[in-house]
Amino acid sequence: xxxxxGIKVIEFSGIGPGPFCGMLLADLGADVIRISRKDAxxxxxxxxxxxxxxxxxxxxxxxxxxxxxxxxxxxxVDVIFEGFRPGVxxxxxxxxxxxxxINPKLVYGRMTGWGQEGPMSxxxxxxxxxxxxxxxxxxxxxxxxxxxxxxxxxGDYGGGGMHLAFGIVxxxxxxxxxxxxxxxxxxxxxxxxxxxxxxxxxKQMGHWDDKRESNLLDGYxxxxxxxxCKDNKYIAIGSIExxxxxxxxxxxxxxxxxxxDQYNKKLWPELKQVIASKIMQKTRLEWQDIFADTDACVTxxxxxxxxxxxxxxxxxxxxxxxxxxxxxxxxxxxxxxxxEIKYNAKKVGIDLDDICREFDLSIEAxxx
Numbered sequence: 001x002x003x004x005x006g007i008k009v010i011e012f013s014g015i016g017p018g019p020f021c022g023m024l025l026a027d028l029g030a031d032v033i034r035i036s037r038k039d040a041x042x043x044x045x046x047x048x049x050x051x052x053x054x055x056x057x058x059x060x061x062x063x064x065x066x067x068x069x070x071x072x073x074x075x076x077v078d079v080i081f082e083g084f085r086p087g088v089x090x091x092x093x094x095x096x097x098x099x100x101x102i103n104p105k106l107v108y109g110r111m112t113g114w115g116q117e118g119p120m121s122x123x124x125x126x127x128x129x130x131x132x133x134x135x136x137x138x139x140x141x142x143x144x145x146x147x148x149x150x151x152x153x154x155g156d157y158g159g160g161g162m163h164l165a166f167g168i169v170x171x172x173x174x175x176x177x178x179x180x181x182x183x184x185x186x187x188x189x190x191x192x193x194x195x196x197x198x199x200x201x202x203k204q205m206g207h208w209d210d211k212r213e214s215n216l217l218d219g220y221x222x223x224x225x226x227x228x229c230k231d232n233k234y235i236a237i238g239s240i241e242x243x244x245x246x247x248x249x250x251x252x253x254x255x256x257x258x259x260x261d262q263y264n265k266k267l268w269p270e271l272k273q274v275i276a277s278k279i280m281q282k283t284r285l286e287w288q289d290i291f292a293d294t295d296a297c298v299t300x301x302x303x304x305x306x307x308x309x310x311x312x313x314x315x316x317x318x319x320x321x322x323x324x325x326x327x328x329x330x331x332x333x334x335x336x337x338x339x340e341i342k343y344n345a346k347k348v349g350i351d352l353d354d355i356c357r358e359f360d361l362s363i364e365a366x367x368x
Contacts, residue, residue: 002029002330002339007172008077010035010070011054012061016127016152017160017188018083018111019050024165025079026053027330028339033077033355035059035070036348049327051345057356057366058349061092065365070094075102076359078175079168081109081184086116096183106181107171111164113155115187127155127188134159134192139199143213159191216240222272223248223262226301233284234301235291237275247296252278 004025011022013036026032032054059066071094074080080099082089089095089110096108110116113125131137131154132147141148164186171184202208208215219225223239239248245262249255256274258267279287284300291298302310308319308326320329322344330339356363 001337001342002027003334003337004169005029005337007031007079009033010074010077010080012080012082012084012089013037014083014111016050017156017164018081020157020161021081021109021111021164021168022054023050023052024162025168027341029337030079031055033057033351035061037061038349046323046344047325048345049325052322052327053342054345055351055355056346056348057352059366060368061094063365063368064093065362065368067093069361069365071098071102073359073361074099074106077103078105078172079107079109081111081164081168083111086112086121100181104181105175105179107168107175107184108181109164109168109171109184109186111160111186111188113160113188115190116185125188127152127160130155130159130188131192133189134196135199136192136196138210139196139212139218141212142219143211145212147212154195155188155192158195159193160186160188163191163194220265220268222268222275225272227276227279229279229282229284229287231283231285235279235284235287236299236301238297240297244295244297247294248298251290251294251296251298254278 007025007030009022009025009030009032011018011032011034013019013034019034022032022034034051034054034056036056036058038058038060059070061067061070074094082094099106099108112121113130114120114123128137128149131150134155136154137147137149139147140150164184167184167186171182175181199208202215203210212218213220215221217224223237223245226234226236228234237248239245242262249259252275254274259271259274261267282290287298288300300306307313313319318329319326320341321327322341325344327341330341333339352366353363355361356366
């Protein structure tokens with residue numbers, strides 16, 4: 001089950017990007033064992049998608065007997081990762097140097113906002129703060145609006161958890177080939193900068209203006225934006241290439257010669273008004289039917305409930321229903337080692353007895 005089957009991972013429980021990294025690894029078949037505090041943090045129920053397919057134990061990380069057993073545990077796994085502020089794991093006696101003495105092949109993942117060093121490394125922060133320093137936040141929004149937080153997808157999940165998972169798997173390959181473990185320092189500010197690489201490239205080439213809603217991909221272009229329909233729902237248009245743009249104009253029944261000068265930015269505001277007027281004449285469903293089976297790159301803007309009923313998502317089994325929770329399926333897909341979600345999040349600590357037996361650990365040390 002999954003390409004990471006047989007890989008054993010210890011996750012020191014946290015919030016957001018760390019658990020998301022663990023979910024990705026578990027989705028791909030790794031045996032992810034989550035160590036939570038006895039006063040485990042919120043959202044501990046079957047709907048906490050971050051913790052699906054993981055096993056769970058509890059431990060007092062300030063108890064030396066518990067830490068000694070955890071070190072014994074670490075000696076038997078392939079990966080550990082944590083999301084504490086820099087220096088916390090060292091204070092607990094669980095820092096990289098100690099762990100590498102026990103397990104030289106270990107991949108040691110570290111998830112932070114600002115990184116392990118630097119003047120801001122020990123400061124608190126959240127997604128909105130990390131992406132504010134990378135240039136991402138400033139680029140998102142309308143000209144007349146404040147920068148708009150893009151949920152917490154860029155810093156926490158794309159730049160954080162997903163980058164950490166990628167780093168861990170890369171370090172695993174190195175460990176398997178060489179027998180040498182290493183630290184993976186995943187900082188959300190670094191990850192969000194990595195996600196912005198293309199835009200730094202465009203800026204350097206003179207193709208990107210740092211003002212919001214002034215560029216090809218930020219909602220300024222009439223052929224790359226969202227439009228409101230007659231029923232107050234929306235469609236998304238992304239007709240960048242000339243052949244797709246031509247199909248867009250055909251389906252909108254637009255024969256205005258101004259539209260032939262597609263990349264004349266001076267015309268974009270007035271051309272956008274024409275398209276907005278056209279789109280407002282029909283409902284989202286009517287436009288969906290008109291653009292069905294075309295290459296005009298026009299799609300309905302769905303909410304989360306609608307996404308679960310979308311025919312394409314249904315045909316691709318993009319959601320998996322487990323015990324009444326219809327959730328996004330494991331991704332990406334593999335032709336041979338097909339991943340699957342084993343179960344929803346478990347009650348915190350429920351696997352303690354089984355884990356202790358499997359890894360020859362003292363149950364008493366965890367129960368103190």
